[in-house]
Amino acid sequence: MKFFTKKADLPAEKAERVPPGQYLTEKWPVLHYGPVPTFNPRTWDLRVFGKVKNELRWTWDEFQALDKEMNTIVTADMHCVTTWSRLDQKWEGVAFSKIVELAQPTEDAKFVIAHSEHGFTANTPLEYCLRDDCLIALRANGEPLTAEHGQPARLVVPRLYAWKSAKWLRGIEFSATDKPGFWERNGYHNTGDPWKEERYWGD
Ligand SMILES: Nc1nc2c(c(=O)[nH]1)N[C@H]1C(S)=C(S)[C@@H](COP(=O)(O)O)O[C@H]1N2
Numbered sequence: 342m343k344f345f346t347k348k349a350d351l352p353a354e355k356a357e358r359v360p361p362g363q364y365l366t367e368k369w370p371v372l373h374y375g376p377v378p379t380f381n382p383r384t385w386d387l388r389v390f391g392k393v394k395n396e397l398r399w400t401w402d403e404f405q406a407l408d409k410e411m412n413t414i415v416t417a418d419m420h421c422v423t424t425w426s427r428l429d430q431k432w433e434g435v436a437f438s439k440i441v442e443l444a445q446p447t448e449d450a451k452f453v454i455a456h457s458e459h460g461f462t463a464n465t466p467l468e469y470c471l472r473d474d475c476l477i478a479l480r481a482n483g484e485p486l487t488a489e490h491g492q493p494a495r496l497v498v499p500r501l502y503a504w505k506s507a508k509w510l511r512g513i514e515f516s517a518t519d520k521p522g523f524w525e526r527n528g529y530h531n532t533g534d535p536w537k538e539e540r541y542w543g544d
């Protein structure tokens with residue numbers, strides 16, 4: 342079986358879901374900068390802070406309880422700026438709207454800054470995180486996230502290139518000002534909409 346299929350070789354109903362300049366892949370590549378962090382359930386926490394009425398912090402046990410309560414399921418396509426796309430990725434976890442409901446961002450919150458292990462950050466305009474396909478995922482395709490795909494939790498923002506979907510998530514910051522993250526400071530587009538081919542700064 343071929344790993345990559347060109348848009349031109351796909352049936353129409355699949356081709357129309359593949360953004361310009363992307364290929365379809367059946368396998369799930371691993372892509373990130375730096376080493377894979379080790380998950381320690383005793384010290385892991387997830388914090389929500391910045392322009393919010395309620396700052397939040399969950400331990401691993403607490404976040405698992407929230408996950409059980411919510412059990413948000415999203416099926417979404419995944420587009421990496423290096424030109425691979427995967428269709429119908431199944432994510433499960435906590436809807437981003439639940440974070441918003443609990444934290445209550447203030448009027449001036451306009452950006453979401455994801456904070457991950459080893460100081461990695463990714464900035465996203467709040468509007469993309471308010472869509473109902475955005476979540477903090479703990480499982481992918483029925484299985485807990487593997488170490489290399491973001492164990493135990495990652496942000497998933499399906500409507501933007503996958504570099505916004507920060508693996509090994511430890512914090513969500515609501516911000517009034519934009520704060521370009523790791524990939525954005527290293528040449529990738531600040532917003533990253535695959536349907537507009539916003540790949541690099543200047544696109
Ligand atoms: N913490 C962290 N998350 C990250 C990255 C990274 O370097 N560090 N890379 C991003 C990029 S460029 C992509 S394409 C996706 C890939 O996710 P995957 O490895 O699960 O396919 O993760 C994103 N999340």
Ligand SMILES: [Mo]
Pocket residue numbers: 372421422423503504
């Ligand atoms: Mo990427």
